[in-house]
Amino acid sequence: MEINITAFQIPGLTITLMEILYLIVTVVIALSIRFFLNWLLSGIASRGVISLGTKSFVSRVIDIATLVVIVLGFVSIITASLTPYMVVLIIGVLTFVIFYHEIREFSAFINIQLLKLKKNLWVEIYLPGIDRPLIGRILDITPFNAVLEDILGNKVHIANSVLVNSVFRERQPHVVLRVKITSSSNPNERLDLKKITDEVKKAAADVLFRVESDGVMIKSIREDSVELILNIVPVKPPVKVGDIYKLVEAVYKALNGYNPEVEVTRTV
Numbered sequence: 001m002e003i004n005i006t007a008f009q010i011p012g013l014t015i016t017l018m019e020i021l022y023l024i025v026t027v028v029i030a031l032s033i034r035f036f037l038n039w040l041l042s043g044i045a046s047r048g049v050i051s052l053g054t055k056s057f058v059s060r061v062i063d064i065a066t067l068v069v070i071v072l073g074f075v076s077i078i079t080a081s082l083t084p085y086m087v088v089l090i091i092g093v094l095t096f097v098i099f100y101h102e103i104r105e106f107s108a109f110i111n112i113q114l115l116k117l118k119k120n121l122w123v124e125i126y127l128p129g130i131d132r133p134l135i136g137r138i139l140d141i142t143p144f145n146a147v148l149e150d151i152l153g154n155k156v157h158i159a160n161s162v163l164v165n166s167v168f169r170e171r172q173p174h175v176v177l178r179v180k181i182t183s184s185s186n187p188n189e190r191l192d193l194k195k196i197t198d199e200v201k202k203a204a205a206d207v208l209f210r211v212e213s214d215g216v217m218i219k220s221i222r223e224d225s226v227e228l229i230l231n232i233v234p235v236k237p238p239v240k241v242g243d244i245y246k247l248v249e250a251v252y253k254a255l256n257g258y259n260p261e262v263e264v265t266r267t268v
Contacts, residue, residue, distance in 0.1 A: 026073035108160035203254035
């Protein structure tokens with residue numbers, strides 16, 4: 001090998017100092033971006049936004065992309081032929097066609113991170129083409145789908161490409177009760193709604209439910225009866241059917257002096 005001021009010469013191959021500098025700069029930039037992205041991923045994973053499995057998968061993708069950039073930089077200085085680039089282009093097109101679904105879902109996954117959807121967030125989601133919303137807690141967001149858990153513990157898997165095109169808002173889960181009470185002991189005595197509401201709140205708290213300040217609505221009112229709609233929030237969702245039964249029983253016992261009718265209209 002002959003070395004001069006401007007180039008390294010190997011039989012059949014000449015590499016200039018500028019080309020070597022270009023390769024060094026390419027490697028330094030590629031590795032710097034890799035380390036920065038991995039540091040960013042570690043920070044996101046430590047906050048619980050993404051799982052460790054997702055972090056590992058994305059890190060592998062970054063490593064492969066970094067290796068491809070370095071190899072292309074090296075190939076570009078040892079040959080002026082377009083053949084290596086054409087081979088890389090063909091491989092890239094074939095990879096895109098074969099893994100189109102995975103690439104689409106992963107691209108949507110990146111967009112979801114920008115939407116600030118994170119684990120353990122309770123949301124109301126309107127999926128494209130579906131009028132009725134899904135309400136639940138986001139258990140996990142992987143590179144390909146998100147897992148939603150409703151108030152009863154049922155799990156729904158939603159593709160990232162569907163989720164990213166959905167409309168969502170933060171929403172607390174709640175159980176809706178219809179309660180009708182009457183004052184049969186003394187028809188001339190007016191019902192004290194504040195006292196009744198306080199009794200319901202205390203009964204719900206005893207079984208780990210909470211009645212919000214704006215969670216009591218009057219559906220109908222008469223001289224001797226009142227019908228209420230109660231939005232009651234579980235303290236530790238998800239809840240089981242047995243938990244809802246305990247809630248109904250507690251409310252019924254608390255209002256036992258008013259001949260109550262208690263009905264669960266829905267859980268959302």
